[in-house]
Amino acid sequence: MAFTRNLTILLFLLFTTFAFGQERYPLYANDIVAQRAWVDSVYQQMTPKERIGQLFMVDIFSSDPQVKIDKIKKLIKEEHIGGLIFSKGGPMRQAKLNNEFQAMSKTKLLVGMDAEWGLAMRLDSTYAFPWNMTLGAIQDNNIVKKVGKRIGEHSKRLGVHINFAPVVDININPANPIIGNRSFGEDKVNVTEKAIAFMEGMQEAGVLGSAKHFPGHGDTDKDSHKTLPTLNFTKERLQSVEMYPYKPIIENGIASIMVAHLNVPALVPEEGVPTSISPTVVTKMLKEEYLFHGLIFTDALNMKGAANFKEPGDIDLAAFKAGNDILLISENVPSASAKILNALQQGEITEERLAHSVKKILYAKYKVGLHNYTPVTTKNLVNDLNSRYDDIVYSEAIENAITVTKNNNNVIPVTNIDQKKIAYVGLGDDDGSAFKQQLRKYASIENITTKTLEATQEKLADFHYVIIGFHRSNANPWKSYKFTKENIRWIKEIAKTKTVVLDLFVRPYAMLDLQDTQDIEAIIHSYQNSKLAQEKSAQLIFGAIPSKGRLPVSLGDTPIRTGLQSGTLRRMSYGIPEEVGVDSDTLNIKIDSLVNLGIKRAMMPGAQVLVARRGKVIYDKSFGYHTYNKKQPVRPESMYDIASMTKILASLPLLMELESEGSIDLEDKLGTLIPELKGSNKANITLKKALSHYGRFKAWIPFYVSTLDSVTKKPLDDYYSTSYSPNYNIKVAEKMYLRTGYTDTIIKKIADSDLRSRLSYKYSDLPYYLMKKFLEDYYGQNLQELTSSHFYNSIGANYTGYRPLRKFEKEMIVPSENDTYWRNQKVQGYVHDMGAAMQSNMGGHAGLFSNSNDVAKLMQMYLQDGYYGGKRYFSKETMERFNTCNYCDNEVRRGVGFDKPQLSGGGPTCGCVPMTSFGHSGFTGTYTWADPENELVYVFLSNRTFPTMENRALIKSGLRTTIQEVIYQSLID
Template identity: 30%
Template sequence: MKLKMITILNAVLGSMLISVEIAAAEQPFSDLQSVKWAEDSINYMAKRGTVAGSGNGQFMPERHVTRAQAVTFLVRELYPQQLQAGGGASGYSDVPTTHPFYREIAIAAKNGLASGLPDGTFQPDTAMSRAETAAFLTRAYSLAVGKQSASLKDTADHWAAAPIRIMSSNGLIGGYTDGTYRPDQPVTRAEFSVFLARVIRFEREAAIQAQDWDKLISYMTVSEQVGQMLMPDIRQWKGQVTTTVNEGLKRSIHDQDLGGLILFDKNIVDVRQVTTLTHQLQMEAGDIPLFLGIDQEGGVVKRIPGGTNLPGQMALGAAGDTVLTEAAGRLTGEELRALGLNINFAPVLDINSNPDNPIIGMRSFGSDAELVSQLGAATIKGLRQSGVIAAVKHFPGHGDTSVDSHLGLPVLTHDRERLDAVELKPFRAAIENEVEMIMTAHIAFPAVDNEQVISLKDGSSVPIPATLSQKVLKGLLREQLGYKGVIISDAFTMNAISEHFGEHQAVERAIAAGVDVILMPQDPAAAHQSLVQAVNSGKLPVETIHDSVKRILELKSKYGLFDRSDSLANKLASLNDVIGSKEHRAVEREIAERAVTVLASRDGKHPDQIHQGDRVVIATADKDQAERLKRQLIQASGSLSLKTEIVVISQGKATEAFQAMEQADYVILASYQFRNVASQFGWTDVQTIIDKLNKQSKRYALLSLGNPYEMIHLQNVRSGLAVYGKQEPNTSAGIQVLLGQLEAGGRLPVTAVRRK
């Protein structure tokens, strides 16, 4: 069966069949009160564009269906593309070319869907009987006898006994309370809608059970297919944070037939709430489950409160252990899966070779292509073991940029030889390890695609970003690197896309370029409508959509998403055994402790140590951070009888801040640089304090909490540590090293050399 395409029928028979486009725009029918038993099926078939109302909000459910109308309904379902081309000759003497449904009847005859009477007529305007309905549907869908017992006492000797038995044995038709089927009774519009809806749902379920994705796609409307290719965020609805499945969210899932959603920290109150949310979202999804994704990279990018607080990718890079990295991926996946999430937008495979990168930094494993490749593959393996899809990012590489693609359009000017040796290496390794999802970068790569387009922002000529480039996605990723999995875009709300390309143009161009899933379209409803229109008009080939949807369905099946049998009660009961478990916390601590790296040392091995009875000043620009460090220091110091103070360094007032440090025996000078260009960071205040500490020969430690590039911008640092994050496990490990309780064994995973 071919891809269903919604078309406007040229012929109208009275008020009973109107254009599909009008039907799709109608409000719920107003005359279904007497047929509540059929309401769901009628609405289902109307949404599919198969049946329609009279144009005044009425469906007229008790009206009889004619043979011509029945054929039209089935042709709309089974042969929509042939409707576009015309039907040829009908072959029936009573169906002239002027008949309103000549084309549909001709298509039905051509495909063996409907046969005429012995006298060569079709009797198109005769009411369809319940027996004929069974025969039509059995023939149209090649149905076989099912396993259910069927005993209808008035059908045994009927000419349609066989198709009636097939339908009833599959639970697709039923009899009246007196045990009869009444085969010669005319079928009503309500009854026909119920029978047809049951058959379609039956066939879809059979396709899912058989994992016959081509067959399932043949029963999906264009709306359903392109909906699978959209993954909006749900942070807010009407200005309110979304933490439950509200009516607006339900409508979006149903109206746009959404295939996935991405959650953010705003959607999450606690682990029980988010588990309830994801469960209810899946219950709204119909027979095809949702991708539910999140950015849980660890470290600076994490969304789950109360879960294991992994130190982050650069900490793993400093530890340099693939076994430990695999364990981190596995425990992350176990916690996400327990919460009902099935995609982690991680690991980051960008090689942070540019210290001025404002957005990647410590989200990367490091600046060495081989290290990033090995640890990326280990993370993918760990996530896969837990049953969560790894979506690696950002292809072909966002590491050597100094522009944040959230804010602008970066351009990477390296030649192809350099891209192969550095940026592409981790992605090639991921593909060799059969990664199933790759996220694109909104970055231009002229060495691969030098096309220029006119920006809608200011009319200037701008290079095409990878997300919209066929040469990058189809040429490089699919053909040259041999990738066969799902391609998902980075967020379409980012300025690199939103400023330069219109919503419709960008979405359509991304799909044409090879993107399978659009992440976070600015206007999901508009994106959905645009894609439906592009397919119906032939602007986007149906084969392109089919291939993408098949990859999506295969991946959902591979990770068990179609099995939604686990109850919410069971999910909630298991949370305490998984989220932040003792075993997971142990891995968290091990990563943090093994990551601590000496940046500078007087003896070449250790930072300055804190001694018994020291007056310790904790100096930083962030008072809250200083308070956290103070608590950790007091807790870890035990019987050392330390006296602790906090000094907040205000911008441009380093000298004043140092006055509060003059009586200190030891100074912890905490530095945090992330999400800005390192060379433009305010290093002057830090340098001033270091110079004064050196002049007075004080013991101190420069404690790097963010991107570990201090040694590029600071001079004469005599004692320093990098912990790769300002969160609890990282800073606690650093404090332990300063107290002499832990040896710093991490290796700096980036090149801290000033770029020329």
């Protein structure tokens, strides 16, 4: 037992010593014994010139001409250089060059890149992650770690072993021309925490990190690429601010540090010597005081901050003597190599000093796998560097970064959108279309595009609420971010008379020029003008996502770490399937394939399909055309006749509202609710039975047939006129007016109709004719007015309603049929259902037009038990009562109004949904379903009835429920 215990203690001590060694010696690999043996073996086989060659990392653009490429090959062959730093170009070109260069290197090359926000910092066709300033606003450092890890994975995939990141400069000076957005901010603690998180993620991916620019480049207004910046601060100030991040990041295992070209008199006793070639800074401070055992890089030796002081070869020799391990971008490698070799031979440099750096470089090469080198695979390279997972990481980062620094009177998130007239004014010189499009998914937004302030103010006269987006180039963090004087004038003048939300898609320092913000109600910092940043910011404004970020810099009267936290109004948000536990490939590839196959097989000319989970729309696509002539493509705003889905999206919510407030009860009898039914065979049927299709109603009555000539089948003149008049005031279709008062005839015919002889389930439209009668009499308004004022306007269902031609252009409305049996015209903008058309295109069972996004909002409101957008429409208890299968024991699958999953045999779903789910389908080829247990909403809209309702291919195929099955197959949690 004693032996076992002692062995355990010994192993523990060995493990902890090794772990500490990895922390203090960040270049050590897990298999340290094998690593050391490899390093010693390779070093022993090298000539002095080969060893010196390892010190150089030279630059190459993958877009360079052949003459430059040949020069690199010559340096590999003759100077035995140890590394390359790739810069501008493309990933495929770089991969091929990388493989070519590595193949001719005796000791494989250590490959570096500046990929601070991803490979896109240097390469086309690669992914750009958020800049450090954006990451600095995030409160959860695990998100920053994810970004670092993903950048590391991209780098590794391209054969890059060291990324010169993270920047740990404390950006105290807003006028800094070279750091700015590259810094995590001006708070030294926040910068340090973010840098460590970023580094940990990147190094977990197997790519070495490099903290830069030691001792600190944040508080200067000069660019060291062009001159030698001066930091004229005391040593105490430098150590407490600029140099603060280095000890913690060293302790946490940073693999390398880059030393900047700076004039820092308090640290460098050698007059006129930049920090990068100062032994005091590099050796005494970084190695001895900070106990750093990783690689030390010079900043690029061709930068003016260094190159202005010595000849190319002398600079390299001085930098090496100062203690640097790798000489980055030497201006003249052969000259520098010769001078270092001569210094070695003359005894100015010892063999021990050379071995110290070269062996560290070899340790690094082993750690990144160069002892077992494999070429970069070019297959799927670009796809791998632009994956869906990158969007997920970016999306999470942006969502957590967006910062609200002012919100007077809680003007965001926007509430009561039905009471506000909202305009958007875009400023800046870059695109803001993604922002505008996303805003319009929530409310009716007017885009004001006039060229003068005076014309803009005139256009804004009737608007209460103005969103101003400031958009400037997102190409790189050095792009101009400032307001023009004219921008400032516009903002101030508009804000004097309007409620203004100012959203800045630039670095926060832009606000320093906008000194007076008294009249601006809300200020949002979205940091970057990327598509995702624009979309997320719009979602925040309307309360679909909360604000979480905090300002990483101070802005005059706005202190650092300002960040007003707002909750949500539980409006729909928009994002990526994996964010809510859904596999994108299954969802996208399979649904796309199924819908396109349906169009190819003429099941319908086109369609809209939407899927949402956990309140987030994750699939929203438009397919095909309005008709088979393929002239008008289906767009997101295209509106479909949703047929019987009207029952649950128009009549039902109004009834649920009344039930929730106690004005009606499901046990109420129809004769009580509708006086015209007193004494009829419908009088004692309860509301619950009628809406559950268990009231013995006939399926339907073809009211229009009795208005046709029995021989010619043409509309009778007694019933119709081609023009409006007091006697013919019910518009059925173009130039077709029905006799005034015929709607009363319809109600009478229903009241007088026979009941089915047997009490059993039978789907029927007739109860909803009666519900229209009840609701309109109860409120003294028609269904169009009721549904809009009670639900659609406040929910933001701006493309939903009856009689859409009164509000929208005809081209926006998908036609439903070429009617050859009654109306004898193309039915477009008028309801397909004949009975609803005879009710002035406004039935309780049909007549509603909508698009997939609006249908999803209404279904989400149901999933949220009657709550949406900050408003409760009815109670949770009401939702439960209506979503109950009251007569399941009698083989009636329906809830109260809602369709429910099949009880046995065929039915309305894929058979893979829980019994708590609900929805409805429509005759024209529409379908929607919601699942509370899996928090799913599914919408399918089509016009399978065009050009004829006799086309039943969609129905026979089961396409809609096959897509539903795919949705469930895509769930991964």
